Amino acid sequence: MKIKTLDKIGGVVFLFLTIAIIVVFLSDRSFFEWAFTRHQNTLSWYIRPLFIIPIVMGAYKKSYSLIFFSIFCLFTSMFWFPKPEIVDVKVIEFLNFEKTYFTSGWSIEKVIILATILAFFTAIISLTWSRRWYGLLATVVIGAFLKIAHSLLFSGGSGISIVxxxxxxxxxxxxxxxxxxxxxK
Structure with missing residues (x-):
C-alpha cells in the first residue's frame, strides 16, 4: 500500500476517533465530569494551543495523519494531566462557565462559535497547505484574540485565567x- 494511502487512512482513523471522543464527552456525564476535573490542571491549558504547531506541520507536509492526530491530541489533552491539589478560584469559575456552556443546549450564538472554530481550523490547514504564510499568521493571531475575547466577554472575570x-x-x-x-525560503 502506498504511503499516501496509509496517510489518508490514518487521517480518517484519527478524524473518527476525534468525533467519537467528542460524542462521548458530550453524552456521558461521568466522563464529562472526569475530564473537567482533570482540566483543572492548567498544564493542559498551556499545552492545548501548542497543538496548532503540529497541525501546521501536518498541513506543511500535506499529511492527513499528522493533521488529524494533532487535532485528536488537542481535544484529548484536556484530561491528560491529573487533578491538581490546589486549584485557583478563577480556574474553577471559568471551568464552571465552560461546563454550563457545553450542557445548556444549542443557540444561534453556539452555532456561530462552532462555525468559527471549524473555519479557524480549516483556514490554518488550507493556508499552510497552500503556503500562504501571512494569512496563516493573521488567522492564528485573530483566532487567539477571539478565544480571549470570547472567554472574557462571556465568562466574566474568570476569563482572565486563560489569557x-x-x-x-x-x-x-x-x-x-x-x-x-x-x-x-
Whole structure:
C-alpha cells in the first residue's frame, strides 16, 4: 500500500476517533465530569494551543495523519494531566462557565462559535497547505484574540485565567510559523 494511502487512512482513523471522543464527552456525564476535573490542571491549558504547531506541520507536509492526530491530541489533552491539589478560584469559575456552556443546549450564538472554530481550523490547514504564510499568521493571531475575547466577554472575570496560556501559546505558534516560513525560503 502506498504511503499516501496509509496517510489518508490514518487521517480518517484519527478524524473518527476525534468525533467519537467528542460524542462521548458530550453524552456521558461521568466522563464529562472526569475530564473537567482533570482540566483543572492548567498544564493542559498551556499545552492545548501548542497543538496548532503540529497541525501546521501536518498541513506543511500535506499529511492527513499528522493533521488529524494533532487535532485528536488537542481535544484529548484536556484530561491528560491529573487533578491538581490546589486549584485557583478563577480556574474553577471559568471551568464552571465552560461546563454550563457545553450542557445548556444549542443557540444561534453556539452555532456561530462552532462555525468559527471549524473555519479557524480549516483556514490554518488550507493556508499552510497552500503556503500562504501571512494569512496563516493573521488567522492564528485573530483566532487567539477571539478565544480571549470570547472567554472574557462571556465568562466574566474568570476569563482572565486563560489569557496567559493563550498569549504564550500564540507567541510560540508565531515563532514556529516564522521558522517554517524561513525554512521554506
Amino acid at each position: 496567559k496560556p493563550a498569549v504564550l501559546g500564540l507567541i510560540l505558534c508565531i515563532l514556529a510559523i516564522y521558522f517554517i516560513f524561513k525554512r521554506e
